[in-house]
Amino acid sequence: xxxxxxxxxxxxxxxxxxxxxxxxxxxxxxxxxxxxxxxxxxxxxxxxxxxxxxxxxxxxxxxxxxxxxxxxxxxxxxxxxxxxxxxxxxxxxxxxxxxxxxxxxxxxxxxxxxxxxxxxxxxxxxxxxxxxxxxxxxxxxxxxxxxxxxxxxxxxxxxxxxxxxxxxxxxxxxxxxxxxxxxxxxxxxxxxxxxxxxxxxxxxxxxxxxxxxxxxxxxxxxxxxxxxxxxxxxxxxxxxxxxxxxxxxxxxxxxxxxxxxxxxxxxxxxxxxxxxxxxxxxxxxxxxxxxxxxxxxxxxxxxxxxx
Amino acid sequence: xxxxxxxxxxxxxxxxxxxxxxxxxxxxxxxxxxxxxxxxxxxxxxxxxxxxxxxxxxxxxxxxxxxxxxxxxxxxxxxxxxxxxxxxxxxxxxxxxxxxxxxxxxxxxxxxxxxxxxxxxxxxxxxxxxxxxxxxxxxxxxxxxxxxxxxxxxxxxxxxxxxxxxxxxxxxxxxxxxxxxxxxxxxxxxxxxxxxxxxxxxxxxxxxxxxxxxxxxxxxxxxxxxxxxxxxxxxxxxxxxxxxxxxxxxxxxxxxxxxxxxxxxxxxxxxxxxxxxxxxxxxxxxxxxxxxxxxxxxxxxxxxxxx
Numbered sequence: 001x002x003x004x005x006x007x008x009x010x011x012x013x014x015x016x017x018x019x020x021x022x023x024x025x026x027x028x029x030x031x032x033x034x035x036x037x038x039x040x041x042x043x044x045x046x047x048x049x050x051x052x053x054x055x056x057x058x059x060x061x062x063x064x065x066x067x068x069x070x071x072x073x074x075x076x077x078x079x080x081x082x083x084x085x086x087x088x089x090x091x092x093x094x095x096x097x098x099x100x101x102x103x104x105x106x107x108x109x110x111x112x113x114x115x116x117x118x119x120x121x122x123x124x125x126x127x128x129x130x131x132x133x134x135x136x137x138x139x140x141x142x143x144x145x146x147x148x149x150x151x152x153x154x155x156x157x158x159x160x161x162x163x164x165x166x167x168x169x170x171x172x173x174x175x176x177x178x179x180x181x182x183x184x185x186x187x188x189x190x191x192x193x194x195x196x197x198x199x200x201x202x203x204x205x206x207x208x209x210x211x212x213x214x215x216x217x218x219x220x221x222x223x224x225x226x227x228x229x230x231x232x233x234x235x236x237x238x239x240x241x242x243x244x245x246x247x248x249x250x251x252x253x254x255x256x257x258x259x260x261x262x263x264x265x266x267x268x269x270x271x272x273x274x275x276x277x278x279x280x281x282x283x284x285x286x287x288x289x290x291x292x293x294x295x296x297x298x299x300x301x302x303x304x305x306x307x
Numbered sequence: 308x309x310x311x312x313x314x315x316x317x318x319x320x321x322x323x324x325x326x327x328x329x330x331x332x333x334x335x336x337x338x339x340x341x342x343x344x345x346x347x348x349x350x351x352x353x354x355x356x357x358x359x360x361x362x363x364x365x366x367x368x369x370x371x372x373x374x375x376x377x378x379x380x381x382x383x384x385x386x387x388x389x390x391x392x393x394x395x396x397x398x399x400x401x402x403x404x405x406x407x408x409x410x411x412x413x414x415x416x417x418x419x420x421x422x423x424x425x426x427x428x429x430x431x432x433x434x435x436x437x438x439x440x441x442x443x444x445x446x447x448x449x450x451x452x453x454x455x456x457x458x459x460x461x462x463x464x465x466x467x468x469x470x471x472x473x474x475x476x477x478x479x480x481x482x483x484x485x486x487x488x489x490x491x492x493x494x495x496x497x498x499x500x501x502x503x504x505x506x507x508x509x510x511x512x513x514x515x516x517x518x519x520x521x522x523x524x525x526x527x528x529x530x531x532x533x534x535x536x537x538x539x540x541x542x543x544x545x546x547x548x549x550x551x552x553x554x555x556x557x558x559x560x561x562x563x564x565x566x567x568x569x570x571x572x573x574x575x576x577x578x579x580x581x582x583x584x585x586x587x588x589x590x591x592x593x594x595x596x597x598x599x600x601x602x603x604x605x606x607x608x609x610x611x612x613x614x
Binding site: 017018021150151153158160162189192193195203204206207208213221222227 | 497
């Protein structure tokens with residue numbers, strides 16, 4: 001195989017209670033990439049549509065992740081990468097993770113899968129380091145593994161795939177304002193109270209239990225963030241109202257997607273997820289902020305080959 | 308039914324990463340209680356063997372928990388309670404929880420089960436308040452529900468039973484020194500770093516996932532406590548050596564049971580749990596501290612009726 005065309009899913013990181021450790025992949029929101037082998041060494045970004053992002057290899061997350069893979073392998077040639085971005089940079093649904101994971105996943109396919117999924121996570125994290133200054137894994141892990149993933153530990157890196165209930169749908173609304181991941185990390189406090197920590201790990205435990213037992217009510221009760229949401233939500237106009245309207249409409253839970261400004265809600269079933277989308281939209285219509293809305297089943301397989 | 312004889316299990320709270328939220332019940336370590344209906348109102352502790360503890364109703368954890376139940380019900384009579392304690396007070400394996408849960412569980416049986424298990428947890432928490440100054444639920448929940456339990460939230464109280472792998476055994480060693488729960492709480496810091504919090508909720512998520520998937524290796528990797536163990540272990544002579552010897556012997560993980568001084572280890576299979584017990588014993592033999600050792604399967608049913 002000399003060329004591959006793939007779908008790279010958008011992802012929701014943190015998932016309310018799981019700051020820096022939890023993430024989940026979406027099914028019909030994502031980028032398309034074409035990656036092909038070249039005899040020339042190195043990585044070249046030959047096309048980048050849909051977003052105004054750097055095309056130089058060392059300044060592009062897909063380029064940097066790809067170089068990390070090339071360094072570890074014994075492949076003598078190189079790759080060309082075309083990126084057709086549908087996920088907006090800075091939207092909070094893993095735009096950089098889609099590109100970095102897509103690059104290394106595709107390269108691994110073209111090379112006959114010499115690397116494990118965990119190694120692909122590590123290569124992709126170099127893209128995240130370029131994008132945000134921190135090599136986090138909470139977006140790249142679900143993009144590569146599919147479904148929900150837990151980053152149990154960073155040193156050593158330990159990624160745990162979590163069972164994904166079949167009727168779980170996500171609604172994501174992206175208000176058209178920009179919040180940089182690096183800025184939204186700066187406003188976080190470096191200390192938290194032990195009391196808030198206890199609440200947070202209680203909810204992480206509840207969410208994981210709810211996912212394994214497909215207990216949608218427990219999933220909803222556990223989607224509470226005592227640490228990050230109270231601080232970051234200040235950067236997102238209308239957040240409290242969007243959240244309360246989503247919950248009123250029947251969402252299981254609602255929170256900030258990644259570092260924002262996108263807001264996600266989970267629902268049981270597609271019909272409810274659409275109702276929640278309508279309720280969330282109304283808030284931004286009334287405030288007068290433009291938005292994109294996505295309704296998606298949870299993606300269980302991660303990056304997919306397209307014909 | 309006028310009288311009931313029951314087994315009240317010892318419990319391990321916290322379980323390394325799950326401070327204040329996780330607990331697990333043991334199967335062959337626990338107290339025996341006899342509870343009988345009386346026409347006289349109120350609760351009387353008529354026998355208390357095995358430990359030197361207050362017998363006045365208001366100063367006894369079983370009495371206080373029982374009074375909390377009586378206040379909520381419409382039962383006109385009262386109860387006599389005999390407690391045959393085998394769990395040493397202050398040992399860190401839920402001595403007070405065994406008595407308070409046993410009292411209310413037995414009373415509920417004799418009254419025809421008017422109360423839910425969650426209500427029994429709430430009554431028992433009044434016993435814990437008397438014992439330690441804090442109405443925690445991490446010991447009483449597993450005693451009443453059996454197996455592993457998660458206190459997802461205290462307000463409202465939300466207890467989640469967690470799947471218990473069939474080959475999981477606990478080894479508990481109790482060095483004969485006293486650490487009061489109230490003292491061991493005082494030395495904890497009220498603030499933690501966000502970085503440590505992230506590690507902790509990553510491990511709670513990993514432990515819950517490991518329990519549901521019966522992934523013993525993941526259970527072991529998740530039994531890490533970045534918050535409480537580094538502080539509390541200072542109060543337990545030989546802790547670091549006991550832990551390293553338990554892990555060397557093949558334990559999945561090892562940590563402080565509740566607020567100590569007991570130290571627990573989990574193993575896959577009874578034979579390994581016995582080997583771990585031998586390794587732990589040796590440390591205290593060499594140091595010259597007396598100890599009790601228990602090896603137990605995980606109790607999946609909680610309190611049991613005895614014939």
